[in-house]
Amino acid sequence: MAASAEHLKALVRAHAEADDDRFYSIALQVAAKSARQGHGKFAVELRELVESMRQRGAKTIGAVGPTPVVQPRGELSSLLTAWYPDIRLDDMTLATELRASLDRVLHEQRQRARLERFGFTPVHRILHSGPPGTGKSMTAAALAGELSLPLFTIRLDGLISRFMGETASKLRLVFDAVAQTRAVYLFDEFDALGAQRAVGNDVGEARRILNSFLLFLDEAPSESLVVAATNHHEILDRALFRRFDLVIAYEAPTPDQAVEVMRRRLAGMDTSAVRWPSVTERVAGLSHAELVKAAESAAKQAILGGADVIDDRLLLDALSERHALHNA
Template sequence: MSASADHLKALLSAHAAGDDDRFYSVALQVAAKSARQGHGRLAAELRELIDTSRAEKISRRPAPTPVVQPRGELASLLTADYPETRLADMTLADETRAALEKVLHEQRQRGRLERFGFTPVHRLLLSGPPGTGKSMTAAALAKELGLPLFTIRLDGLISRFMGETASKLRLVFDAAAQTRAVYLFDEFDALGADRANGNDVGEARRILNSFLLFLDQAPAESLVVAATNHRRLLDGALFRRFDLAIVYGQPSAEQSIEVLQRRLAAMDTSGVAWGCLAALTEQLSHAELVKAAEAAAKRAILGGSDTIDADQLRGALNERHLLRHA
């Protein structure tokens, strides 16, 4: 039996309380446990049932308010999307998941907090190596809250005429005040570099000062998420302005195996001795592990099989290591 007694109790408790989010989260944990135990087909069937049930429930709920695609100058600054990734789909450290669940809880209880004069967490700083889930986190938060994800295009925001950048920043934050959404500043160090940097220029400092001012005034209805691979480059004042700073790291051996198992849930992995692959997952990011799993799966499928063996995974993981050092 893949579900533990604790899982069964949690499922019944969530069902009794009418807490669909908790129910599906536990159900996905059961599917993940099935995958870890080598029951790939069962895990895939459970995920399919969960997705079908979710889709039916969502179809009966009011759809998110349609958001007009950015027009005019905003069209060169923002890209809009409705993501499908959920928090339960991500492999995260326990403390990271707890922090993100806190954000969701406060946002869902925003009205109650505001009645007492408090605002929910709505300004997040995510930092860590590439491929560790920062941008995916913004997508998952948008999906969980039924909001669009607006990604700020820094190539459009940062003008060669640097005096224009502050006015473009104002446009973005004005949009955040008018349209509730998740606003993602990816590769944020391009904007938030330390003002004390000797190579900096006065205009760049003024741009950062403008960002800090706009961030202070950002409405609690929208989430402003800044993601960077280079935390050390950021100006110290930024850390005081964000409500929450989350540091992402490379996955542990156990998390790495979970990433592989999640991506290969539709394949038969019952013959894989996962423990033997742990050493090969070291130093690989979540994104690199996903690519390795996909490479192994495609080789098997194109070879006429739905079965993955350890040698195929070992070869795919070795390829990712070679690419890292190319």
């Protein structure tokens, strides 16, 4: 039987308490477990039944249109922030291989039902790894935008407690939300949670917290995307890399990509006077975020000077400023 004894008891309790959201959440957990066990047809049918019941309930109370972002309440309000991103992958400057990996994620998510009918699950657990400012968090927002899903960002300052039991309990709340509400869930600065179990003063506590995360990640349903982003992949516990469906590496932009980043940000300005080869020579070592800041600084200087024209001097001065801050 796909449902465990604990699942069945939890379903009965949720029904007795008239807690529909909890009932549907548990049913989706049963569906996810069934899919992992090879019962793809049953998993799809159960998910479709849950979705049908949810929609029927929404119509009963007069709900129309897309499901709004429900702001987290209670203890979840200190753990999650939620919004609907309007950014798309085409708005970003991405390396060819990186874009191909993200297109694969979107394709599999959009064909989720078809995959699950054959006992397979789409990519839904992703690790973004790379230097700061290279677009890891923005990509999570773009995936949410492409799939018309809300983005829930996990606030690690609220999640991590000095008491292991509290942190594990808060993780359970977050992953209950993953099962209950289809969305993109972003664990930013993930190394704060996923560092090697040998790192830190209390090895036993770190191991228990990470083991809890690994367990919850394994059980995460494929309807939602769980995205972890880290600037320090070298300190992550090795067990994490095996649990993610896809690990995507981010790097500083090439000179051509750097120029494209600045051109995009300056699309509303007159850049006809810019000699881009001279700019290209000054972009090495800067991240996407730093290049955007440099472009914005040059644009503001031009606007406050009474013009909408960007020239070499403004851009080169702004890039020099970013290099000084980068090397400080």
